[in-house]
């Protein structure tokens with residue numbers, strides 16, 4: 150499938166290029182579709198192409214030995230994935246799966262090398278894209294390794310639970326992430342962990358506290374949140390006020 | 396009436412990503428923005444909220460102590 154020049158224009162890798170340059174690059178870029186839930190890349194496999202989302206959404210994730218999934222990035226139209234393995238040639242560090250029907254475009258490693266050689270602007274763009282991704286990943290690493298988000302979510306639930314009178318308080322995962330100073334992607338996993346500890350039960354749009362004592366013990370281990378503002382649409386998916394304390 | 400995700404029409408730019416990911420056909424384009432549709436198939440997966448970059452969709456949880 151031939152790729153449209155319009156879709157190349159919205160890709161940060163190719164920003165700053167004139168129409169003639171984009172037209173020349175277009176011949177290297179292929180396009181394909183993936184159905185909902187289709188795994189486009191599997192962690193540990195090798196693949197030799199860089200991909201861009203044209204339409205739809207792709208989730209990039211890692212799976213633990215116990216089968217738990219951690220979303221690393223949500224890739225929206227114009228954004229790229231598999232950047233790392235296309236540059237270092239090593240196996241995919243993550244899997245990628247279509248969240249709905251998607252159209253993606255791609256360029257093989259060899260063709261990308263040609264483009265980088267002929268159009269130095271693309272090399273500059275690559276630096277910027279990769280730096281942005283490293284920044285997002287560093288924030289995610291901090292959340293996953295140092296911040297005891299599960300404990301903080303336990304505390305948020307205790308502090309915001311209704312007592313049965315009137316309409317119960319409501320919080321979205323995005324709001325919980327903002328309150329915990331973390332990424333939205335980590336909240337879903339934290340809620341599942343609390344459910345596995347039998348402290349809460351998730352029932353569609355309800356969070357029922359089933360063991361207040363366990364939840365309280367977990368909440369007591371929560372450190373104070375440190376402020377960190379994150380851009381909307383980053384791995385965080387939320388922005389938090391600096392200095393907000395739990 | 397079953398609870399549905401809430402859409403802030405003022406924030407929605409009509410990009411359609413939520414429609415793309417929803418497996419319950421529970422969000423649909425109405426004019427230039429989207430609206431939640433009670434199809435009975437929304438399992439509160441919250442994918443629509445996750446993919447929306449303008450923060451227009453809220454899938455809030457009632458927290459019951």
Ligand code: SF4
Pocket residue numbers: 402406407408409410411412413414428429446447448449450451452
């Ligand atoms: S993803 Fe957000 S901005 Fe896009 S159509 Fe849905 S509600 Fe609107």
Ligand code: SF4
Pocket residue numbers: 400416417418419420421422436437438439440441442443444454
């Ligand atoms: S919560 Fe899931 S099923 Fe419900 S409207 Fe959003 S994407 Fe669709």
